Amino acid sequence: MNAPIRVRLAAAFAGTLAVVLVAIGLLVFVRFRDDLDRAIDTELRNRASSFFEARSPDPQLRKDLLGLSDEHFGQALEPSGRVTSFSRQVTRTPLAAIRPLGLRNATVATRVERRPVRLLVVRRGTTTLILASARDDRNDALGHLTNLLWVGGGATLVIASTLAWVLAGAALRPVERLRRSAVEYSATNLDQRIAIPRANDELRRLAATLNAMLDRLQASFEDQRSFVDRASHELRTPLANLSLELELALRRERSAEELRGALHGAANEAQRLDRLAANLLVLARTTDGSIPIAPEPTDVGRLVDATLRSFSARAGTAGLELVADLSPKAPVSVDPVRIRQALTNLLDNAIRVSPRGGTVTVRVRDTGDTMTVAVADQGPGFTPELAQSAFDVFVRGRGADRSPEGAGLGLSIVWAVAASHGGTVRIESSPHGATIVMTLPRMQQEELPL
C-alpha cells in the first residue's frame, strides 16, 4: 500500500461503513418483508376461520366470506376437487390447479394468472379451502423501502467518507508540518529544531523525541568536528616546523655540520608527527572512552625495559635518570601495543616536566588480582584544576621550560588504554612531583582469547 495515509484512512473508513450500512439495510429489509408476509398470513387465516365458523349454507355469504375485493379471493373444494364455492374474482378453474396442494394449513408465495399472491390451503372436514391475497401492496412497500435504503445509505456513505477525509487531513496536517520543518534541517544548520506543536499529544511527544535525537546528533557531530579541528591543528605545528626547517636549510649553501643539524631537527619533528599521528589514530578509534584491544600473555617487565631503552637517549640529553622498579610475576593478559603506547605517553610527559638531574621512576606491582604500572616524575605536579581535566582530550599541562610542548593527547590515551583493559588511572600529585598510576585487573586465564 503506497497510497498516502490520508487516502488509506478515508478508504478504510468508507469500506467499513459501506459493509455496516449494507448489513443494516439487509436486516431492515428482511425484517420488514417478514412482517408484511406475517400480516398477510394472519389475514388469510382469519378469513379461513370466519368461513368455517360461519357454516352458512347461504351461497352469497359463503362467496363473500371467501373474498370481497380484488386483493382477497378464494375457493372451497370438495374432496373430489370440485369447486363448491368461490369468490367472484376468480374463475371456476380450481386454484388447486395453479399449484399442487401438497401443503396443508400452510401459506405459500406464488402467482395466480401472473399476479403475485400468497396462498393458504386449509382443510377442515371434507372441505378444503384455498385462500389467496395479492402481494402487490407488499411488493410496492418493499420496493419503496429498497429505494429509501439505497438513497439514505448512499448519502450517509458519501457524507461520512467526506468527513473522514477532512478529519484525516486535519489530523495529519501537523505531521506534514513536522516533515517540512525536518526538511530544513541539514548538516549545515545543526542548531535548527523542529517546531513543537502546541497541543499536548502524540505529535508533540514525537517532535520532542526527534529534537532530543537532534541534540544528541549535534553534540556528537560537534565533538567530531572539534576533534578533527584540533587534530589538524596539532598536526600542522610539527609539519610547519618541518617545512620551515627544510626551507631554511635550502636557502643557501650549507656546511655539512649545518646540514646535519637541520636534518636532526627535521628528524625530531618527523618523530613528533609520528607519535602524534599514532595517538590521534587511537583517539579516533575510541568509542565511549575505550578502544579495541587484542590481549595476549605479556611480560610487562620486559615491555617496560624495552620502552625505557627507547627513551634513554632523550633522557640523557635532558639530564635525567630513568629507573625501573619491577616485581616480575607471571605474564599478564594485556594488549602489549596499547600498554606500550600508554607507557610511552607517560614517560614522554614525565621527561618533559622533570628538571635536569631528576629521576623518572617506573614501578610495576603485581598483587595477584590487579597489576599497577606507575610513572613518577619530579616535576611541578598538577594544579587542582589541571588534575580535574587532565584526562580530557587536548587538555595540556606545562613543561619544565614553560612551553606547551605536548598536544594534550597523552593522558587521554592512557585513560582510554586503561579503560579498555577494564582498569583505571589516577593522579597522585605533590609540588615535588606527580605519579600517574595505571591499575589493570588481571584477566582470568580462561578469559584469554587464544
Added chain:
Amino acid sequence: MRVLVVEDEVKLAGLLARGLAEEGYAVDVTGSGSEAVWYATENEYDVVLLDLGLSDGDGIEVCRTLRANERWAPIIVVTARDDVSDRVTLLDLGADDYLTKPIVFEELVARIRAVVRRGRPPRPSVLSSGDLVLDPATRAVARGTQPVDLTAKEFALLEYLLRNPGRVLARAELVEHVWDFAFAGDARIVDVYVRYLRRKIDEPFGTITIETVRGVGYRVRTEP
C-alpha cells in the same frame, strides 16, 4: 633592522630567529604576550612578528596595548589559516600585515621588507580632533561620550578631513577624494556637506572643528 619574534612554539621561534639572523636581522624572541609588550616598549623595533595563538594570553591584547602606548613599530600577525575574524580585528586595531601558518620563510622576509619600507609613522586606528573621535572600523563617530549619527558621505568627508589635520584642503581635492568619478557636479557640493557636518559635530557642542579658509577650502583645526 631589529625584529621582535613573539611566538610560544619554542621550536618555531628558534627556527625563525635563526633564519632571520641569517638574513642579517637582529632578532629578539619571546614566548609570552606580557614580555612582548615589555620588549616592544623598551626597544625600538623595526618589525614585530606577532603570533596570534599565544598560550598565556591574546596576541590581540598585545597589539592593542602597543598601539595604545603609541608604539608604532610595524606589526605582522602570524595566524592559523582559519581565524579570519581575528585577522580582521587585528588589522583594525593597527596591525600592518598578516601571514598564515605554515610560514613560508621567503614570503615572511618579503613582507618584513615591505612593512619596513613604509616606515613607522604614527598611524592610529582611531582618528580624533579634540574630543571628536572617528573609528573607521566600527564606522562610529562621537563627540566626547555623545554618539554622532552621520550619513555615509558625511562620514567619508569627515574621515578625509581628520586624516589631514592642519592642512588646508581645497574643495577640488575634497571632491576628488570623497566623491567618485561619476560625480560631475559643482565643487560647491563640499560647502553643502561641510555645513551638514558642522550642524552635527560642532554647532550642538559650541566647538569649531572645521575652519573655512576663504577662497581656498577647509582645514581641520589642530590642538591650540
